[in-house]
Amino acid sequence: MKILFLDQSGKPGGAELCLIDIAKPYGDRALVGLFADGSFKSLLQQHQIPVEVLATQPIQVYKSSSFLKGLGSLKQLIPLIIKVVKKAREYDLIYANTQKALVIGALASFFARRPLVYHLHDILSKEHFSQTNRRLAVTLANRFASLVIANSQASQTAFIQAGGHRDLTAVVYNGFEPKVYQTCEFEVRRLQHKLRLEGKFVVGHFSRIAPWKGQHILIDALAQCPPQVTAILVGDALFGEQDYVQQLHQQVAALELETRVKFLGFRSDIPQLMATCDLVAHTSTAAEPFGRVIVEAMLCGKPVVATKAGGAMELVEPGINGFLVKPGEPQELAQIINLCLHQTENITIMAKNAKYIATQRFDVTNINQQITQLLASKFNIAALNHS
Ligand code: UDP
Numbered sequence: 001m002k003i004l005f006l007d008q009s010g011k012p013g014g015a016e017l018c019l020i021d022i023a024k025p026y027g028d029r030a031l032v033g034l035f036a037d038g039s040f041k042s043l044l045q046q047h048q049i050p051v052e053v054l055a056t057q058p059i060q061v062y063k064s065s066s067f068l069k070g071l072g073s074l075k076q077l078i079p080l081i082i083k084v085v086k087k088a089r090e091y092d093l094i095y096a097n098t099q100k101a102l103v104i105g106a107l108a109s110f111f112a113r114r115p116l117v118y119h120l121h122d123i124l125s126k127e128h129f130s131q132t133n134r135r136l137a138v139t140l141a142n143r144f145a146s147l148v149i150a151n152s153q154a155s156q157t158a159f160i161q162a163g164g165h166r167d168l169t170a171v172v173y174n175g176f177e178p179k180v181y182q183t184c185e186f187e188v189r190r191l192q193h194k195l196r197l198e199g200k201f202v203v204g205h206f207s208r209i210a211p212w213k214g215q216h217i218l219i220d221a222l223a224q225c226p227p228q229v230t231a232i233l234v235g236d237a238l239f240g241e242q243d244y245v246q247q248l249h250q251q252v253a254a255l256e257l258e259t260r261v262k263f264l265g266f267r268s269d270i271p272q273l274m275a276t277c278d279l280v281a282h283t284s285t286a287a288e289p290f291g292r293v294i295v296e297a298m299l300c301g302k303p304v305v306a307t308k309a310g311g312a313m314e315l316v317e318p319g320i321n322g323f324l325v326k327p328g329e330p331q332e333l334a335q336i337i338n339l340c341l342h343q344t345e346n347i348t349i350m351a352k353n354a355k356y357i358a359t360q361r362f363d364v365t366n367i368n369q370q371i372t373q374l375l376a377s378k379f380n381i382a383a384l385n386h387s
Contacts, residue, residue: 001375002029004091004114006084006101010038010053011238013208014292015121018151018174019097021364022119022371023049033087035080035100054087055080081107088112093379095119096145099129099137106144115379118145120155120169120289123310124162127212127286138164147378149371151290152311158287170374173314174292175367178359181299183275191269191276195262200230201341204277204302206270206293207284209237211244214283214307216251220330221281223255225337231281234273236266274300279340279347282306285328291315298322298358303351305336321354 005023009016023030024047032044035055044051056079081104088094088108095117096105102118109116118141124134141148141164148169150156156169192198203222207213215233222231237245252261267273274280280297282288287310294315297304306312307327316322325332340347 001093001379002026002091003031003093003095004084004088005030005032005095005097006035006105007032007040007097008035008100009098010034010036010040012040012043013238014174014290015097015119016040016043017292018121019119020044020047020049021175021177022095022368025368031087031091033084035104052087054083077104080104081111084108085111088114093117093375097121099133102137102140102145106140109144115146116144117147117149117375117378119149119151120159121151123155123158123287123289124164125158125287134162138162141165141168147374149374152314154287154310154314155289172367172370172374173362174290174295175364176292176295176299176358176362177364178299181271181274181296183272183300187272188275191272195232195264195276197230197232197276199228201226201228201337202277202279203229203231203337204234204274204280204297205231205283206234206274206280206296207282208235208239208241208266209233209245209248210239210241212284212286214285214328215244215248217283217285217328217330217333218281219248219251219255219257219261221333221337222257222260224331224334226341227260229337229341230260230262232262232264232273232277234264234267234270238266270296271300274302277302279337280304281333281337282312283327283333284309284312286310288312294322295358295362298351298354299362301351301355303340303347304354305333305340319350321350321357 003026007019023032032049032051033054037053041051084104085108089112094105094109094114096102097119105116124137150169150171153171156171160166205218218231274297280302282291282294284307290311294304294306294312305323306316308324309327316324318324323336
């Protein structure tokens with residue numbers, strides 16, 4: 001089976017990193033069509049995944065855009081739609097990985113007469129999307145998609161609550177290659193030395209910088225912790241949140257935390273950086289669709305604290321494999337940091353537990369098999385293999 005994957009982003013967010021794992025086994029029988037150029041394209045090339053940038057200019061519609069704004073962009077979309085329709089005829093299936101990809105993919109599915117799969121990596125709630133965008137997503141998915149793969153029960157529930165058809169949906173979590181998250185002691189020491197983290201209690205935050213990812217909550221919590229507690233903020237403002245970056249720097253200065261907060265920008269050595277941490281904090285203030293970093297921290301054998309909303313609640317069982325705190329509550333987060341600082345033995349046992357559970361639950365081979373089986377059953381293909 002030949003698959004045309006579509007993704008709107010030129011930059012690698014969680015949905016894009018997940019797509020790499022799904023598309024990779026298909027080799028030359030896959031093509032990833034992007035609607036923007038950028039570092040995600042290079043990443044796909046590094047993984048030997050065929051990729052082509054199909055749009056000549058970025059699509060000017062955003063999660064909060066109104067109906068009129070969407071309509072206004074239609075003219076700009078026509079050349080892209082024509083290109084995708086043409087490409088789609090060379091493939092058996094269109095696999096839309098983002099919301100704009102769903103819009104283009106739905107039209108291409110209609111004109112090229114190819115089935116459409118929508119991989120839903122978002123929570124279609126009012127915190128994340130305008131009403132127009134929510135309506136558009138469920139209407140197109142209901143009308144054109146044969147299958148909607150939700151990345152968590154939280155994403156599935158929000159889709160159904162927004163009017164999506166339940167019988168179209170299946171939940172498949174993101175997959176991970178456990179061995180990628182093993183780091184040798186030498187590398188950990190090297191990084192600790194380079195980042196001047198020796199002797200510190202390091203809390204890591206791994207996420208693009210955006211207000212709803214809640215980096216400011218961790219900074220506030222840090223001010224309530226002893227001086228040896230240090231934070232590394234790993235990630236960049238991928239979608240133009242420069243004002244928030246400024247605010248974070250101002251907050252750090254106002255709290256006199258300059259020596260205790262390190263902004264590391266976007267990094268591709270996440271497992272190594274996580275290995276230097278004593279605790280990984282996930283602080284999203286709105287429901288997280290899945291929360292890759294939570295699983296990644298577990299696979300690194302690190303204790304993790306996440307906010308109690310959305311997909312994170314399906315990943316963390318409090319006291320068993322991590323901690324859950326109320327979103328937007330720095331005080332509660334500070335309490336967990338202080339607990340981890342003092343109860344190291346219990347916390348280490350919990351982190352080992354988490355690593356074991358995550359390795360079983362999220363192994364990329366099993367997850368890819370789930371997707372393969374779903375495609376096989378939906379499209380009535382007896383032997384759908386990756387070879
Ligand atoms: N990530 C990365 N480099 C960074 C920051 C984050 O590669 O500097 C990765 C992180 O390891 C995770 C993904 O980006 O795999 C973020 O996924 P998540 O589901 O946590 O959030 P999303 O970006 O989808 O909202």
